[in-house]
Amino acid sequence: MASISPATPWQTHSLTTTNRTTHLTITQSLQINPKRFQSFTVNSTPPPLVVVGSANADIYVEIDRLPTQGETISATNGQTLAGGKGANQAAARSAGVPVILDAGGMDAPIPVELLKHVDILSPNESELARLTGMPTESFEQISLAVAECHKLGVKEVLVKLGARGSVLFTEGKEPIKQGIIEAEKVLDTTGAGDTFTAAYAVAFVEGKSKAECLRFAAAAASLCVQVKGAIPSMPRRKAVLDLLQSL
DSSP, rough: OOOOOOTSSOOOOOEEOOSEEEEEEOOOOOOTTTTTTTTGOOOOOOOEEOOOOOOEEEEEOSSSSSSTTOOOOOOSSEEEEEHHHHHHHBOOOOOOOEEEETTOOSOOOOOOOHHOOOOOEEEEHHHHHHHHHHSEEEHHHHHHHHHHHHHHHOOOEEEGGGGGOHHHHHSOOOOOEEEEOOOOOOOOOTTTHHHHHHHHHHHHHHTOOOOHHHHHHHHHHHHHHTSSSSHHHHHOOOHHHHHHOOO
């Protein structure tokens, strides 16, 4: 376990397959530029952001097409990079620090005892479906699945919807929707969800409103998908604030 401040680099990790490229990679960092976007200026002593999880070696390969079942094909390029879900962006609590649990990579239901200690659960729609055993194809279905999470003790659920944006569900309140911030080009979605959750966590511990946290996270994810690979694609804070300033 390591403790860092939001002003220092944070990272994310995911496995992504596209029709041109298969990636298992990690990401880079955001750094503070308090002068660029007044709403996102930070205190002189920012609160800690605690990251818990594994640190692994990720393998990144590029292929011309996806293999069929049982087929072996040659990669055109490959790299080994540092990674791991914890080395990337899973935020956790110690002594009262809020817990944000990213549901990436979880195929089985999360133990109820664990959920009771989670402040914000952050799945995408397919992960939400797996965790609850409920369909999540429509907003109504997503809302019902989130209600099940509320019953298990999670007060807030941050659902990532890819090209449809994101929604923050807080028990007893109206959902807050955030559309995507259009990217000039989409090269690689590796790590976009991790980038979103990590950026939300940074804004959250800095005391921003929920709407501001969602907007900051959407901007970070927009920049992420424009660069290949998870480490190179994780934007620095200056780039995120510059994008927000331009909107």
